[in-house]
């Protein structure tokens with residue numbers, strides 16, 4: 575039997591709500607309740623365009639005009655509530671892409687891009703830790719910088735990058751595979767163009783790895799037959815609420831907006 579795998583998305587879903595993890599990854603009935611989300615569609619569109627822009631030699635997407643056209647060609651329309659909603663998002667997307675491409679052309683990155691949208695993984699005993707990096711640049715001092723684009727964020731701090739589970743996972747995977755490489759991690763908040771960079775120390779990364787192994791074991795060893803959903807504020811906007819409501823002890827408190 576293939577070894578189970580965990581990704582940053584699976585881990586963050588479990589931490590947000592174990593039942594949500596169950597409906598998303600364990601019980602196939604959950605998929606009938608999942609609804610497309612416009613913010614995921616928007617993020618996917620922007621990621622595709624930036625991937626093409628940073629691979630301009632292959633794709634020909636080298637100018638602001640090329641990138642805006644690429645956005646229109648790659649537009650993912652799922653999850654928007656109306657044509658107006660989508661048009662508004664497309665306007666925002668054009669603005670974000672134009673600003674990003676313009677500023678990158680004016681001040682090109684110091685390093686050279688070595689990975690784009692690359693799947694990476696490492697073996698952590700009971701499971702494989704897998705992830706997909708948006709981009710990795712090799713800097714002039716030969717260190718590697720992992721770059722993650724956040725399409726919904728206005729700003730980002732070093733503390734947020736240091737605490738980001740996905741960025742920790744990517745650093746861990748690359749450091750295990752390339753132990754002699756100095757590795758840093760950057761998040762770019764696309765809406766503002768702000769970015770922050772940090773690097774987990776050897777000690778912090780060892781601790782992160784130990785915590786991840788324990789958490790992974792907990793996730794993979796849940797006895798789902800005995801598991802009961804617990805109501806929380808997240809439930810009000812959760813696709814799986816109709817499923818959790820079937821559980822006899824599930825009691826959802828009215829949300830603050832319900833009472834207004």
Ligand code: SF4
Pocket residue numbers: 591592593594595597803804805806808809810812813814815818
């Ligand atoms: S409805 Fe609530 S308990 Fe059920 S999966 Fe969603 S967040 Fe979790």
